[in-house]
Amino acid sequence: MKRSTKISVVLPVRDGENRITARVQHVLEAIAGLTREIAEVVVVDDGSRDATPEVMEEIRSRYPQVRVARHSRPRGMEAAGQTGLERATGELVFIQxxxxxxxxxxxxxxxxxxEDRSVVAARAESRPQPLSPQLLRRLRAWGATASEPNPQPEQPTTAPSCLQMVRRPHLQRLTGNAGKKIRLESETMRSTSIS
Known part of the structure; x- marks a missing residue:
């Protein structure tokens, strides 16, 4: 089911001339199936020293829903995410x-x-991990073909992926005078998926 809430996705990048185009296209394709409105992608260049700024300008000229911001010097991914949040116009802002x-x-x-309107912000973190031997035995018992994990696990080939979601109207309320009187609660949820 497509949503009608405007979404912004913030992508920080540094020295990413060879990968930023694919990342932006991947996100644009994904969000096209998730919202009725035109969603935006805000790419924040964190002081790249390669051709990333030129590649980003070319992406921006091809895709009107892509906005670009740039730090003149590296300030870190957290600062790039903050810059993206400040520049985003969506009600829901997702920050890589x-x-x-x-x-x-x-x-x-x-x-x-x-969908729970009381959620102000949330974070999803995915870490690649090998399947446990117990799960592998259960999968094989059901007829699946699965290989044994290495006795000494190798380092994961992909880095953990962390994505934040911030609901802009709630954030604006929290930063105002009324925000000092609001009590925030935190909850951790864990889930597993096989890809």
Whole structure:
């Protein structure tokens, strides 16, 4: 089911001339199936020293829903995320915490959580982990073919993916005078998925 809430996705990048185009296209394709409105992607260049600024301008000229911001010097991915949040215009703002691909499953999970209007902000973190031997035995018992994990697990080939969601109207209320009187509660939810 497509949503009618305007979404912004913030992608920080540094020295990403060879990967930023694919990342932006991946996100644009994914959000096209999630919202009725035109969603925006805000790409924040964190002081790249390669051709990333030129590649981003070319992306911006091809896709009107892409906005670009740039730090003149590296300030860090957290600062790039903050810049993206400030420039985003969506009611729901999703911020990729690192210079990596957005896991669409995390985006969908956070969108589902946003249906609860009391949720001000949420975060999804995905860490690649090997399947446990017990789970592998259960899968094989059901007829699945699965290989044994290495006795000494290798380092994961992909970095953890962390995505934040912030509801802009709630954030604006929290930063005003009334925000000092609001009590925030936190909850951790864990889930597993096989990809």
């Amino acid at each position: 915490e690192s210079d990596s691909d957005v896991r669409i499953e995390d985006l969908q999970r956070l969108l589902k959580m946003s």
